[in-house]
Amino acid sequence: MTTHTLELKNLSKKIKNKTIVDDLSFSVREGEIFGLLGPNGAGKTTTIRMIVGLISITDGDVFINGDNIRGNYEKAMERVGAIVENPQLYDYMSGYKNLMQYARIMPGVTQERIDEVIQLVDLEYAIHDKVKTYSLGMRQRLGVAQALLHKPNVLILDEPTNGLDPQGIYDLRNYLRLLANNGTSVVVSSHMLAEMQLMCDRVAIIQHGKLVRIDEISNQEEEADVKVHFQVEGDLLQAKKILAELNPELVIEDFGKEIIVQTADMKTIAELNKQLVLAGILVVGIQRKTKTLEERFLEMTKKGGDVSEVAVPVNE
Amino acid sequence: MKWLSLLTNEWIKIFSRVRTWIFLALPIIIIIGVAVYDKVTTDEAENNNWKQQLTQNINDDKKALEEARKNNDDDFYIEMLESNIKQNEYAIANDISPYETTAWQFMKDMAPISSLIGLFVIVVASDIVSSEFSKGTIKMLLIRPYSRWKILLSKFLATLGFAFVMWLAVIVASWLVGGLAYGFGGMDQVYLTFTEDQQVKERLIVEYVFLNIGLEFIELTVLVVLAFMISTLFMSNSIAIGVAMFTMFAGNIIVTLLATKDWVIYTLFANMDLSVLIDGQNQLIKDLTLPFSISVLAVYTALMLALTFIVFQKRDVKA
Ligand SMILES: Nc1ncnc2c1ncn2[C@@H]1O[C@H](COP(=O)(O)OP(=O)(O)OP(=O)(O)O)[C@@H](O)[C@H]1O
Ligand SMILES: [Mg+2]
Numbered sequence: 001m002t003t004h005t006l007e008l009k010n011l012s013k014k015i016k017n018k019t020i021v022d023d024l025s026f027s028v029r030e031g032e033i034f035g036l037l038g039p040n041g042a043g044k045t046t047t048i049r050m051i052v053g054l055i056s057i058t059d060g061d062v063f064i065n066g067d068n069i070r071g072n073y074e075k076a077m078e079r080v081g082a083i084v085e086n087p088q089l090y091d092y093m094s095g096y097k098n099l100m101q102y103a104r105i106m107p108g109v110t111q112e113r114i115d116e117v118i119q120l121v122d123l124e125y126a127i128h129d130k131v132k133t134y135s136l137g138m139r140q141r142l143g144v145a146q147a148l149l150h151k152p153n154v155l156i157l158d159e160p161t162n163g164l165d166p167q168g169i170y171d172l173r174n175y176l177r178l179l180a181n182n183g184t185s186v187v188v189s190s191h192m193l194a195e196m197q198l199m200c201d202r203v204a205i206i207q208h209g210k211l212v213r214i215d216e217i218s219n220q221e222e223e224a225d226v227k228v229h230f231q232v233e234g235d236l237l238q239a240k241k242i243l244a245e246l247n248p249e250l251v252i253e254d255f256g257k258e259i260i261v262q263t264a265d266m267k268t269i270a271e272l273n274k275q276l277v278l279a280g281i282l283v284v285g286i287q288r289k290t291k292t293l294e295e296r297f298l299e300m301t302k303k304g305g306d307v308s309e310v311a312v313p314v315n316e
Numbered sequence: 317m318k319w320l321s322l323l324t325n326e327w328i329k330i331f332s333r334v335r336t337w338i339f340l341a342l343p344i345i346i347i348i349g350v351a352v353y354d355k356v357t358t359d360e361a362e363n364n365n366w367k368q369q370l371t372q373n374i375n376d377d378k379k380a381l382e383e384a385r386k387n388n389d390d391d392f393y394i395e396m397l398e399s400n401i402k403q404n405e406y407a408i409a410n411d412i413s414p415y416e417t418t419a420w421q422f423m424k425d426m427a428p429i430s431s432l433i434g435l436f437v438i439v440v441a442s443d444i445v446s447s448e449f450s451k452g453t454i455k456m457l458l459i460r461p462y463s464r465w466k467i468l469l470s471k472f473l474a475t476l477g478f479a480f481v482m483w484l485a486v487i488v489a490s491w492l493v494g495g496l497a498y499g500f501g502g503m504d505q506v507y508l509t510f511t512e513d514q515q516v517k518e519r520l521i522v523e524y525v526f527l528n529i530g531l532e533f534i535e536l537t538v539l540v541v542l543a544f545m546i547s548t549l550f551m552s553n554s555i556a557i558g559v560a561m562f563t564m565f566a567g568n569i570i571v572t573l574l575a576t577k578d579w580v581i582y583t584l585f586a587n588m589d590l591s592v593l594i595d596g597q598n599q600l601i602k603d604l605t606l607p608f609s610i611s612v613l614a615v616y617t618a619l620m621l622a623l624t625f626i627v628f629q630k631r632d633v634k635a
Contacts, residue, residue: 052459055632077461084459088452093332101328104321105460146456 003030005154005185006051011060013046013209020046022209023060028154028185033176035196036189038206044189045085047206048158051187052082064154078107081152083160087143091132095123095142098131099149106150113149120175121145122168136163144172155179156187161195173199226264231257231285232276239281246275264288319466326474330440339436340482343429344489351422351497363415370404370414377401403508406516418502420521422494427591429486430532434539434564437479441543442556444471445628449551455633468628472544472621479536487529509595524594531590531606538588538613539564545620548628563588587612 004027013021021043028034036044049055051062053069062069067076089098099118103109118127121141126134134142140163147155155176161169176186176199190196196203197217205212232239240254243261251262261272269286276283330336381397407414417425445468448454457467506518539560547556567585574580581587587609594606 049633054455054458055634056630074461074463077459080459080461082459084455086452088456090329090332090453091451093329097328097332101325102456102460104325105318105462107318107461 004028005030005065006034006187007061007063008047008051009061009063011047011050011062012058013043013050013055014058020209021050024206024209024211025060026204026211026214028187030153030185031180031183032201033180033186033188033199035200035203036187036206037193037196037203038189040191042206043209044206045158046209048082048084048156048187048189051156052080052084053077054084079150079153080156081147081150081154082156082158083143083147084156084158086162087139087146089131089134089139089142092130094130095127095134095138098142099127099146102146103149108151109149113151117145117148120148122171137165137168140164141168153183154185154187158189159191160188161190161192169195226262227289228261228263228269228272229285229287229289230259230261230272230276230283231287232259233257233282233284235281239276239279242279242281243272243275247272319462319470322462322467322470323473326444326470327477330444330474330478336440336478339440340485342436343432343482343486346429346432347426347486347490347493350426351493354417355497363413366413366415367408370408374401374404377404399510399514402514402516403510406508410518412506412508412518414507416505417494417498418505418521419491419494419498419500420502420505420525421507422498423487423490423525424507424521424528426486426490426494427528427532429490430483430535431564433479433482433486433532434536435561437475437482437536438539438543438557438560438564439553440478441475441540442547442553442560444475444547445544446547446551446553446556449633450553458633464629465625468548468625472540475540475544476537479540480533483529483533483536519595527594528591531594534610534613535588535590538584538617541617541620541624542584545624548624581608582612584613584616 006028008024008026011021011024012019024043024047026034036047038044046055050057051064051069053073057070062076064076064080069076089095090101093101096118099114103114118124121144123138123141123145126138131139131142140160144157144160147157160172164172176188180186180201188196188199190199200217202214202216204214230239236254236257236259240252240259243250243259244252247268250268253260261269263269269288273283273286377397377400381394381401384394384397406412448457458464460467503520503522505521507521507524508516509519510516542563543556543560546559547553550556563585567588571580571583571586574583581603586604590606590609593604593609
């Protein structure tokens with residue numbers, strides 16, 4: 001039986017008659033990395049704010065480790081770590097003193113744990129400098145550190161990769177995986193679709209405050225999502241015509257120097273290859289490609305939205 | 317349990333700011349400066365001739381009084397001249413020099429420093445809530461396993477604690493500096509004031525000083541609560557500082573303008589200056605008494621605190 005550490009039940013938020021989060025329900029399992037994906041203004045941050053009690057809930061409930069945050073906030077928040085939008089820290093104190101602020105008020109944080117977390121986010125070299133001298137990425141690292149201090153079993157990170165360099169993102173991803181393997185539930189929101197695909201076990205796609213669907217990342221290889229790319233030399237249009245005549249049931253497109261056929265069946269692929277070769281067309285490469293989460297996401301949320309517009313992380 | 321660490325945190329935040337140390341140092345430097353200046357410039361000989369000096373003052377006041385009566389001047393002004401004359405005559409008759417300075421007299425003279433403390437305490441109180449909103453740090457604090465009222469209470473108590481430290485530092489500094497400069501004696505020294513029926517009366521300076529520092533702390537508490545409330549309501553420290561300073565400094569002007577209205581005694585402004593009530597002299601509104609004013613302040617404080625906590629508990633944090 002799977003245990004759910006975080007449960008949203010028909011969660012809604014209205015501000016001045018505008019529905020920002022609309023009847024959102026999902027459950028996050030113990031030990032999984034759960035993504036919240038949606039275009040700008042979809043309501044990801046608003047949802048997270050409700051989960052951690054920063055804003056009131058118009059309707060619905062949030063349960064953390066079985067405790068309703070509306071009824072038993074202190075108990076529910078005890079094992080939660082979070083970053084909501086950018087981590088804001090006390091500029092006039094050192095990174096270390098900032099961490100101490102949170103270490104002091106959270107249960108069970110030892111000196112060893114503090115040192116361990118600092119090492120984990122690679123900030124030893126600057127931990128005693130004032131935070132006002134920190135770069136964006138260093139602040140983000142410190143933000144991650146404060147969220148991890150008390151070993152939460154529900155970790156909520158709103159755009160955690162914002163400002164991190166590739167090494168930092170890589171390290172974070174690995175660390176989150178390690179945490180998840182040890183039973184922590186991690187909720188991440190991000191604009192970076194490829195990022196989500198690499199990081200998450202499941203992704204909830206949210207648009208206009210509504211849940212569109214939840215995708216399992218691991219078994220996403222559905223028939224319609226797999227395409228085979230044939231790289232050919234010679235007359236591309238001729239090749240496409242031949243294949244189309246011989247296989248009227250398949251969807252066949254051409255792009256650049258490639259013919260793209262929508263199929264997942266190995267036999268069909270071999271057959272197509274044979275047909276091309278017999279027609280005297282040189283096949284120099286065959287590639288099977290799965291539609292990325294990004295493509296599916298764009299497909300689903302497309303409303304004149306441009307790829308770059310959605311895919312580029314925003315530094316607020 | 318862990319709840320006290322919230323208070324420790326706030327305390328550390330206050331004292332991590334450079335300005336806090338400046339706020340603490342400045343009044344002390346001023347006190348030392350005043351004592352040194354006084355020592356250097358005061359002519360002892362002149363003080364020994366104080367009776368001559370007072371006689372001179374009496375004659376001047378009498379002339380001014382005649383003039384004022386002729387011109388039908390303000391009653392307030394005429395009364396003031398009359399009491400000055402009475403006081404000085406009493407001093408000469410009973411051999412009580414108003415120029416003799418002791419540690420206690422020095423503390424009494426330093427009382428206006430409390431406005432400066434008030435100002436600094438307002439700055440800290442205004443900042444402690446609103447700056448966390450403007451910097452966005454509030455959200456990092458509110459997502460901890462503590463009800464909001466506990467977090468606000470820790471901020472409130474930390475500010476009160478800071479006010480207390482400022483207040484104590486100034487008392488100790490003025491007593492020490494006064495004692496070192498003028499000697500620590502003078503417990504029995506008196507000053508002259510008036511009874512209700514305008515008779516000159518002697519009162520121990522020590523008594524005044526103790527009463528006054530007690531009242532100052534009440535005033536400081538009210539200022540803290542006021543600044544705290546405004547800063548929570550508007551999430552802006554400049555509005556909070558502005559309103560609190562306005563109440564503190566412009567209060568008298570407003571009271572003067574409204575003095576004819578019956579309800580003025582129930583306003584916050586009219587009751588903010590408690591030390592004038594000790595001797596009941598130079599009071600803008602005659603009806604006020606200490607117990608009345610303190611009761612009014614208590615009611616205002618309770619209401620402001622309740623409003624602050626209710627609003628803070630419900631507020632959506634979008635920082
Ligand atoms: N206080 C508010 N009043 C009115 N509308 C608001 C308020 N706060 C947020 N919104 C609206 O709610 C919607 C969701 O905002 P939210 O910040 O949750 O989006 P998001 O999914 O986190 O977006 P992003 O990817 O840009 O971070 C936006 O359309 C925003 O305009
Ligand atoms: Mg957001």
